[in-house]
Amino acid sequence: MEMTADQRASDWLAKGDLRPTRQRIALARLLVGDGQDRHVTAESLFALTGGEGEKVSLATVYNTLRAFCDAGLMNEIVVDGSRSYFDTRIDDHPHFYWEDRGALTDAPADQIEIARLPLAPDGTEISRVDVVIRLRKTR
Incomplete structure (x- = not known):
């Protein structure tokens, strides 16, 4: 029996011990509903909510992504001081950033x-190492 997007979203939230609010389920469905890994910005996820007919503010998207990261469901990858991506694949792995x-x-x-x-x-320990390889087209 194939799992539905809502079931995947609810199960994913349960892994992080997060209460399944309407907005969390809506965002989780967009992130993991099809079983594929995602790299999103808050802005790109916010844009997707409009296509799904969900009423979620950009501030709620930011706060929810932060809650997903704090719960260990996602990792935040900072590519420069002003741009962060959120990755649903949480194992250690490198990234390409396509400039x-x-x-x-x-x-x-x-x-x-x-x-x-x-x-x-x-008094500290290494919690994670992020490898981001920046790419640009050759000239």
Whole structure:
């Protein structure tokens, strides 16, 4: 029996122990409803809500994406000081950032090697390493 988008969304929220409000379910359905991984900005997710007929403000989208990250359901990938992407795939993996089109995609993890990381300062630990490889067209 095929899982519906609403079932996927509800199950995903339950993994993060998040209450399934109408707005969370609507956004979760857009993010994971078809079972595919997504890289979205708050603005691109907000634009998708209009196409689905959902009434969700941009501020709610930002707050909900932050709640999804805090619950461990997504990772935020910062590509520069003013642009963040939110990734539904939460395992460690590198990304390509396509500068010409402002898109973030997964890069092949088996083709990258990190030989050594610096020691974390006293009283801290490394929680995650983000690898973003910026691409542009050759001239």
